[in-house]
Amino acid sequence: MKLAKLLWVVSMLLVVIGAPRLASAQTIEITNKDSLVRLTPGGDTVTPRAVNGKAVNYADCVDNQRIRIAYKASGFDPNQTLEVWAGQQDCKPIEARNGTTQQCWRPHGDLPRQEVGTVEIPVRNIVKKRTGSSVVDSTGDPSVCSGIPLSTFSLYFMWFQGNGTLPISTDQVDVSVKTQGPGAVTGLSVAPGNARIIVTYGAAGEGGVTDQTSLRVYCDANPAATIAVTKQVLVCADASTSGDASDTGAADAAAEQPSDAGCVERTEVVTPSSECSSTVLSGAAADAGDSGASPPLPDDRYKCAEIGGALGSRVVVEKIGDEPLVNDKSYAVAIAAVDSYGNVGAVGAPLCVMPGETTDFWETYRDGGGGAGGCSVDAAPISTITCILPCAALVVGVLRRRKRKGGNR
Amino acid sequence: MTSPSRAAIVLLLPLLVALSLPAYAQPRWHAGKTTRSPQTLALELRFSPFRPDIDSEPGLEGKPYESTFGTMPRLMIAGEADWQAFRIPHLGTVGPGVGVGYTNMSERAYLKRCIAKLANDKPKSTCESGDETSLDIWQSYMVAVVRFDALWHDFRVPIVPYVKAGLGLGFWQASTTGGLSISKTASGPVEGRGYTFGTHLAAGAALALDWLDPHSSVTLDQSVGINSSYVFFEYYMSNLNGLGQSEALRVGATTWAVGLAFEL
Known part of the structure; x- marks a missing residue:
């Protein structure tokens, strides 16, 4: 009896002392935690962005990228499984992986048992x-x-022995994700230029957009329609007017009524440059916002400018892709901020504008009979020499004088 | 032109005040005269309202400059260095000087299609485009300078009259938002840039600031070598109208300048 008790005690000691040793024999280690590689669906390695390069953004996710993780394992046996769990909290406790309290999920099947x-x-x-x-x-x-x-x-990479148990050995790696883009940029205005559009907008931070590393401009060369608006305008004798008649719009006087102080009130049908619609840009704008859902962005072929930095508030658009803008043709313009994760934010409501020929001092001068301007474009090399000749003569003169003076010493 | 005239009055006021002040401070400065360092150079920092004479070109129809940039003068910022090569006793200094300056004028361009159908009762501003049209002018000149500082050095009257005469050269460039302006002519496109020769004449007077605080003036001389400091007013004629050139953009102006001058 005593012998049996002794054997029981010894065996229990062996279990207590030996079991952890056996358990600790299985190890798992993620070896590229600091250099996770993202891959395209085609298997190409993705070059990390300069800022927040390791984080996954909306485009990465939509692109269906994969993250390659390297690991080392040891001490495993055929009864054990190596599983991967994902979550935003500790996935080691059983309740985080089971039942009503489950907070973790499996993004991938069991990993092969290999070293x-x-x-x-x-x-x-x-x-x-x-x-x-x-x-x-x-x-x-x-x-x-x-x-x-x-x-x-x-x-979480975890070794398990049996279902519903605590992991024997674990290692984890964190992946940063941000797919929510910045809010819509406020204060958009567009002005026509000579075969160009001048886009101005509120600076970063003014409309609640704080994380802005660049601004993207989208242009639609075929806006659906411009929206005609009827307005009452007050035209006074001193040529000042309370209306906002626009260059681009056809403004047709419909009716005139005399009013006080020598002013005439009249109804005008105007087509302001600021009101129009675009199917390709408005479609995106409709779902835009800070609500959380990322909007379907306009196709990249509608991107007509992108300006880096958060300090700017003006960008000049001269092309859509390789196509230069054309005068007297209407374009719809919309803008979106891009954050430091590369997420393109909500696209604001589009505005329409029609570029056109503009006055230029030089043209006015030449048209008025001015004859200056000897630097002909056609004779560029000769004209350039002619233009810099006076300066060159001055420099040579000074140098020669200095040389002569130096020689006399 | 109202604001520049007012500015001239404000800037002339110190001169008048200085002339009306009693002369009891003068002997104090006189005591430090012997400690002055050699004087060979005068440096000027100049500011002037500038409106080029472009519209005065013979044969020019209309006023292209005024219709584009208006009548408001722009600020010309300039610097000048004069070598005071000779001193004529009881008269002043004589020597060559060079000056360079820059000014720019820029205005919103108008949409041509809008201007063409603009109703009489509507202001032109309703046709403003997003483009800008601009003109840059770099002014330079080489002059002979005579500074009559005997009044100050010999008679303790803190006024130094001076005259300048020489040749000027202006470089200019007309641009739009898209870059250098180019005019399409029958003989081909012509770039909106070039240079204009002319003469440069000036006369002015400088108020010696040393007179206000002679001791500080002596200290300034001993520490950094500035002999005298002045505030000056100058009337000048930059006749950049194409001296020896058949066609030239008249980028000169007849105007005034104020500034600070230091003799080293």
């Missing part, structure tokens, strides 16, 4: 929250990419 391996996990599977212990593939659903504020998703 050195790599796995490519789709971004969409990482950000798509779900329940259950099976892997659900979300790679075919781009809607999962929408509206994610700056978040950290952790990927």
Whole structure:
């Protein structure tokens, strides 16, 4: 009896002392935590952006990119499984992976039991929250990419022995994700120029857009329609007017009524430059906003300018793609901010504008019979020499004088 | 022209005040005269209202400058360096000087299609476009300068009259928002840039600031070598009307300048 008790105590000691040693034999280590590689669906490596380069943005997610993770494992046996779990909290506790309290999900199936391996996990599977212990593939659903504020998703690599147990060994890597773009830029105004459009807008921060690294301008060369507006304008004898008659618009006087102080009130049908619609730009604007959902952006072929930095408030558009703007043709213009994660924000309501020939002092002077301007474009090399000749003569003269003076010393 | 005239009065006021002040401070300065460092150079920082004479070109129809940039003069900022090569006793200094300056005028351009159908009762401003039309002028000149500083050095009257005469050269460039302006002519496109020769004449008077605080003046001389400091008013004629040139943009102006001068 005593012997049996002794054997029981010894065996228990062996279990208590030996079990952790056996458990600690399984290890898992993620070896590229600081240099995670993103891959395109075609397998090409994505070059990280200069700022927030490691983070996943909306375009990365829509592009269906994958994140390649390298790991080292050891001490495993055939009864154990190496699983990957994703979540925004600690996934090690059982309740985080099971039942009604589940907060973690599986973005990828079991990993092969090998000492050195790599796995490519789709971004969409990482950000798509779900329940259950099976892997659900979300790679075919781009809607999962929408509206994610700056978040950290952790990927847990865990050794398990049996279902519903605590992991034997774990390692984790964090992935930053931000797919929510900045809000709409306010204060857009457009002005016609000579085969160009001058776009001005509120500076970053004025409309609540604080994280803005560039501003993108979209142009539609075929706006749906300009919106005619009827307005009452007051025209006074001193030529000042309370109306806002516009250059681009056809302004037709419809009726005139005398009023006080020598002014005449009249109804005008105007087509202001600021009101029009564009199917390709307005469609995007309709879903835009800070509500969380990322809007469908206009196609890149409508992008007509992009200006870097957050300090600017003016950009000149002269081309859409390779096509120069044409005078006396209407264009719809809309703008969107781009944040430091490369997310394009909500596209504001489009405005219409029609470029046209503008007055120029030089042309006015020449048209008036002015004869100056010897630097002909056609004779560029000769004219350039002629133009710099006086300066050159002056410099040579000074140098020669200095040389002579130096020689006399 | 109202504001420049007012500015002239304001700037002339110190001169009048200076002349009316009693002379009891003069002997104090006189005591430090012997400690003065050699004087060979005068440097000027100049500001002047500037409206080029472009519209005075013979044969020019209308007033292209005025119709584009209006009548408001622009600010010409300039600098001048004079070598005081010789001193004529009891008269002043004589020597060559060079000056350079820059000014720019820029206005909103108008849409031609709008101007063409603009109703009489509507202001031209309703046709403003997003484009700008501008003219840059770089003024330069080489002059002989005579400064009659005997009044100040010999008789303690803190006024130094001076005259300048020489040749001027102006470089200019007309631009739009899209870059250099180019006019299409029958003989081909012509760039809106060039240069204009002319003469440069000036006369002015400088008030010696040393007179206000002789001791500080001596200290300034001993520490950084500035012999005298002046505030000056000058009337000048930059006749950049194409001296020796058949066609030239008249980018000169007859105007006045104020500024600070330092003799080193």
